[in-house]
Amino acid sequence: MSVRRIRDGHVMERLSADLIIWLGTVRPDGRPHMVPVWFDWDGETITIFSKPDNQKVRNLRHDPRVIIAVDDTQGGSDVVLLEGEATLPEQAAKEVVTPAYGQKYREGMKHLGLSADQMVAEYSQVIRVRPTRFMGW
Numbered sequence: 001m002s003v004r005r006i007r008d009g010h011v012m013e014r015l016s017a018d019l020i021i022w023l024g025t026v027r028p029d030g031r032p033h034m035v036p037v038w039f040d041w042d043g044e045t046i047t048i049f050s051k052p053d054n055q056k057v058r059n060l061r062h063d064p065r066v067i068i069a070v071d072d073t074q075g076g077s078d079v080v081l082l083e084g085e086a087t088l089p090e091q092a093a094k095e096v097v098t099p100a101y102g103q104k105y106r107e108g109m110k111h112l113g114l115s116a117d118q119m120v121a122e123y124s125q126v127i128r129v130r131p132t133r134f135m136g137w
Contacts, residue, residue, distance in 0.1 A: 011070075011134060014080055015041035019104070020071035023048065023129075025059035025086075033059055036071065038108065040101040045130050046084070047101075049093045049123035057125050060086045066129055083133040093120040 015021075024034040033055055040047040046068065050057050060066070064087065070080035089096075094117075102109075102116050109119050 011080055011136065012041075012043070014070050014078075015046070018070050018072060019108070021046070022069040022071060023056060023127075024067040024069070025056050026063045026065065027055070027059055028062045034069075038101075038105050040098055040104075042098075045128050046082075047096060048127040048129070049097070049120065050125045050127055051123055052125040054125075057088065057127070060088055060127065068129065068131075079136055081135040082129075082131040083135070084129040084131045086127055086129045089126045089128055091126055093124045093126055096126050 019038070020036045021039050022034050023037045024032055027033050035056060037048050037050070037056075064085050066084050066086050068082045068084065070082075072078070097116070097120050105119075109116060112119075114122070
């Protein structure tokens with residue numbers, strides 16, 4: 001099912017408002033790797049910023065398939081999962097980051113002791129995920 005066709009826009013709302021998603025990638029030896037990440041949703045793709053040498057980036061160079069779980073399941077009754085294909089664009093994070101992302105994670109960056117400029121310098125690898133399949137219940 002296309003993400004655009006989700007009844008009442010509930011998934012769109014979750015992707016716009018929630019703070020954390022879990023990104024699942026596949027290691028070269030086939031083992032899964034799942035990590036919580038900050039993200040930006042533009043209505044079509046999910047953008048994630050990563051340190052360039054992190055495991056998830058190494059995994060995506062080997063296999064672009066991902067699964068994403070939206071963090072809060074409301075006690076198991078609002079599960080949102082997306083399968084997708086990831087790319088690693090050449091663009092620097094500072095060229096891609098949106099003001100909305102900065103606003104959304106202002107407190108998180110402050111908690112980590114990072115300015116917005118420091119965040120995009122340290123987490124400079126852009127990951128773009130294009131959802132291909134929705135699963136939820």
